[in-house]
Amino acid sequence: MRKIQNALMTGVSYMLPFIVVAGLTIALTGICTSYFGIDNAVITTLSGFGSTVMGFIPPIMGAYVSFAIADKAGLAPGFIGGWIAQNPILEGTDSSGFLGAVLAGLIAGYLVQALKKIPFPKVIDSLKSMLIIPVVSSLVIYFLMAYPIGFVVGALYTAIVNALLALAANTGTAVILGAILSAMCAFDMGGPLGKIAITFIFAVWNEPSGLGFLTNAAVFPGIMVPAISVGLASYIAPKKFTESERKQAPGAIVTGLVGIAEATLPYAFRDPVRVIGCNMIGAAVGGAMMMAFKVSTPGVSGIIGIPPASNPLLMTLCIVVGIAISTTLMVIVKKEAVEKDTEDDSIDFEITF
Amino acid sequence: MKIVAVCACPTGVAHTYMAKAALEKAAAKLGHQIKVEAQGALGIENEITKEEAREADVVLLAVEVGIAKRERFEGKPTVNIPVQTVVKSPETVLKKIEEKLKNR
Structure with a gap:
């Protein structure tokens, strides 16, 4: 497997x-x-x-x-x-x-x-x-x-x-589809689950109906919300983030803007449930809105993909709402940060000779 | 230990280099000799030569994709783990490898 x-x-x-x-x-x-x-x-x-x-x-x-x-x-x-x-x-x-x-x-x-x-x-x-x-x-x-x-x-x-x-085509089910695809991307930030969502979009990418571009727009919140939200949240509630997290915040926001979700990883490693949970909720709402408004785009890579969208303003709105929800939730639910070693010593693997 | 490692993630822009940096830092701290090759979006960087592969005690493949030039490592003790594990727990990974090589 x-x-x-x-x-x-x-x-x-x-x-x-x-x-x-x-x-x-x-x-x-x-x-x-x-x-x-x-x-x-x-x-x-x-x-x-x-x-x-x-x-x-x-x-x-x-x-x-x-x-x-x-x-x-x-x-x-x-x-x-x-x-x-x-x-x-x-x-x-x-x-x-x-x-x-x-x-x-x-x-x-x-x-x-x-x-x-x-x-x-x-x-x-x-x-x-x-x-x-x-x-x-x-x-x-x-x-x-x-x-x-x-x-x-x-x-x-x-x-x-x-x-x-x-x-x-049906607004009710489209909203659910958008929410799930977007939340999948926010879940593991460039990892396998998000790649499944993206792979699905590429699978229908050149559909003449435009389905590819529609679902493509729906995952933009999933890709952009996580990194931007952790970055913003560490400015708003600095006590809830470690020193190294605060130092990484500007980088996280910039990489989030260009559609690289990986910058969220260090934040997610330290506090997985709260960080990923908030991001998935924000991303799901953004993705659902995107499908509800039927926004589509052939662009990729974060903000670079917004100008060619069918409706750039609505698209920006969907992403901003996602970020706002995720950031607010994080500021509320995260606990005060304690500086400590984050290594997981329960990992195991085999050496093949 | 003398370690050679290859890092490669599907996109090849972030995880790959985070893993590389994490391994280099952890190895320096624990006093191991390491060379980390990155197979990122632009291809191979900091390439491991055949000689370096031959001299290494262990090959660490932190990869989630098929990598190029795998034949260099044939017959070497090899560890295959996800990129994320290395990014998160580089020191633990190196310590466990050392332990496992000793207990062999």
């Missing part, structure tokens, strides 16, 4: 630069058109290119999920499988998108690992890594992705997207 999680995180990690380039290209061209009324061939082509970059995401995901499992030999079949997921080969099969790409990566990785273990005579051993593994694994992936996965996962993916669209 740890191995699979590790593989998925690797895929997300290598995919991030593509998401950022695609997101910001679309965001910037969007700003040019909607704020400055620039609407010429250059902008249109550039915006189209942003969408092309977005299409790279499934192949990159497939390639690096597979790479994490099977090393270099896993790249080719994973990439090929991911590309097929994005561009179905057979007529009548649906794109299995991100979900298909993840599956392709996992299958390709374990397949290559299995192929590596087959014993070969010494003389043709170099042939095995140069020729046999890439060709055999890629062909197997081709047929798996084109036929069974193309049919089953393609249909499943379409069903999931439709279900989410239905959730997002």
